[in-house]
Amino acid sequence: MKITVVGTGYVGLVTGTCLAETGNDVLCVDIDAKKVEMMREGVVPIYEPHLDILFERNIKANRLNFTTSLDEGLTHGDIVFLALPTPEDEDGSADLSYVLNVSEEIGKKIKDYKVIVDKSTVPVGTAEKVQKTIAKYANCDFDVVSNPEFLREGFAVDDFLKPERIVVGSSSEKATALMKKLYSPFVRSGNPIIIMDEKSAELTKYAANSFLATKITFMNEIANYCELVGADVDKVRVGMGSDSRIGKRFLFPGIGYGGSCFPKDVKALHKSGKDADYDFKILDSVIEVNNHQKVILLPKIEKHFNNDLTRKNIAVWGLAFKPETDDIREAPSIYMMEGLLELGANLTVFDPEAMPNIKKRFGDKLTYASSMYSTLENVDALLICTEWSIFRTLNYQKLKDLMKSPVIFDGRNLYDVNEMNSEGIKYVSIGRKVVEI
Known part of the structure; x- marks a missing residue:
């Protein structure tokens, strides 16, 4: 299949490289000309274990290419992934300006049917906004799909090649069939491709990350209490983790969570709740505790x-x-x-x-x-x-x-x-x- 990935940040580059690894013809688009030239020369701009090997192999096989031209990307790909930044805004919300600006350009430039895939982590309702933005200008059919990523930094290549599940938010039978075909090589062991509506897919990513952040934060609260009463958090952790309903993962206490996902996604879900007149009281506490935990030493x-x-x-x-x-x-x-x-x-x-x-x-x-x-x-x-x-x-x-x-x-x-x-x-x-x- 011919695939275009717009944005070669962490998610975009892993997505493009791994899709090329299964035989697809992938063209990655980025506005940074220096970065594009560097990647054409075989230099990986981020550190991620095992990515360099796949990157080099697929460039040599001419399955992975790079351009600064969105026109070229839209001519190339039948499926167009948007892997664009959604940075945290001042009020905690996700800034969708990159996504919507590119969507406008896509609307002006597409000439035949495309599946536009939101790969970035975006708030509920973003697919609808992308759909409306493209529709203002497009003179051909297209579909917008939500396909959130579940990539752990440090394990992203394995996570993409051997996913526990793939979530596809789509109300189009045609787009759904293309997405299933694209992802079929990754789920041969039987792990599911879960089809749902676009809004549910968007929320699934935020809900998953916020739950994991909550689990980490709860364990940090237990650790802080252990210090006061003389208990040992390692023993508590083992005792809790042996319960199959709880599980062993994400129970290690420490000086808080960080990174590009958990802090931003928790705040974005919290802000989205406020926008819908809903107060996520748990997320209030998660944010407060984590801010304190980072400097607890x-x-x-x-x-x-x-x-x-x-x-x-x-x-x-x-x-x-x-x-x-x-x-x-x-x-x-x-x-x-x-x-x-x-x-x-x-x-x-x-x-x-x-x-x-x-x-x-x-x-x-x-x-x-x-x-x-x-x-x-x-x-x-x-x-x-x-x-x-x-x-x-x-x-x-x-x-x-x-x-x-x-x-x-x-x-x-x-x-x-x-x-x-x-x-x-x-x-x-x-x-x-x-x-x-």
């Missing part, structure tokens, strides 16, 4: 240094909002580092992938280390913000030799409390007892 660090962090040297491991990505959007590390800098601390930081993005934001306010252990030279404490695998096994002696004093503030509960105790390391984590030295 800050007063503990202050207390350790007797409320004076002036010229204290602190190492930071992990800058991305989660492992296996270079994405720093809404990353808890940012909030922690901004707080520490305001209190006068000096920060030396390390992340396997996110350093360039952090450097764009913080510049020379931070010292950037070349490895995890080089951050520790003569520092007064270590702060962990992201649970990269390379941080999971510590060389205790090396850590103690490098640091002025072995003190760890762990925002991701990577280490065993008893082991920290036996190694003589002060260890402060989330929802567990503090190891003193």
Whole structure:
């Protein structure tokens, strides 16, 4: 099939590459000429495990191509995916200007039947707005479909190639048949393609992400309570997770969620509720708790240094909002580092992938280390913000030799409390007892 993907951000590039991998002829459109030229030369502009291999293979096979011309894209594709930014507006709503501006251009340019697919995460009613915008100008038939993405950063390629489910919102039999044909190679094991109306499809994505954010937030509340009463959140988590109605996933406490999806989607659903005169009280609490959780270690660090962090040297491991990505959007590390800098601390930081993005934001306010252990030279404490695998096994002696004093503030509960105790390391984590030295 001939596919066009408008927008080569995180969702668009993964979508285009993975659709090419199953034999489709894919043309990706982006207004950034420099980025398009870079991709034509085989350079992947984002970090996502395994994407580079598929990207290179499909460019060589001429199944994956790039252009700055929307006209060329509309001539090429029978199915046109809109994978455009929907950034958070000042009031928490999703900004649809990119989607609707491109929809207007599509209406002016299409000459024959197309299926226009909303792939971006958009509020309820967006497909209807896209339909009306295109219809103002179009002189041919077209259909608008909602097809939300469920891609986890760090696992996006696997999520696309082996989806648990595919949601298609469509009221057109013709468009539905084309979407089923397109996605049939991805569901050969029997996972469902779920057909529903457009509004329900749009809400499904927001509801799923908001529920997961709520689950994380609830566990963080339990962890905070554990600290007050002397319970161990790890034991509580295991006990809860063994209940099949609850499940084991998304029960790990920490310093809050971040990224491009959860914060934005929770706020957008919350705002959409207000627009419909409905108050999502649960989401009020989720937003409030998560904002607090991102900096929950800050007063503990202050207390350790007797409320004076002036010229204290602190190492930071992990800058991305989660492992296996270079994405720093809404990353808890940012909030922690901004707080520490305001209190006068000096920060030396390390992340396997996110350093360039952090450097764009913080510049020379931070010292950037070349490895995890080089951050520790003569520092007064270590702060962990992201649970990269390379941080999971510590060389205790090396850590103690490098640091002025072995003190760890762990925002991701990577280490065993008893082991920290036996190694003589002060260890402060989330929802567990503090190891003193």
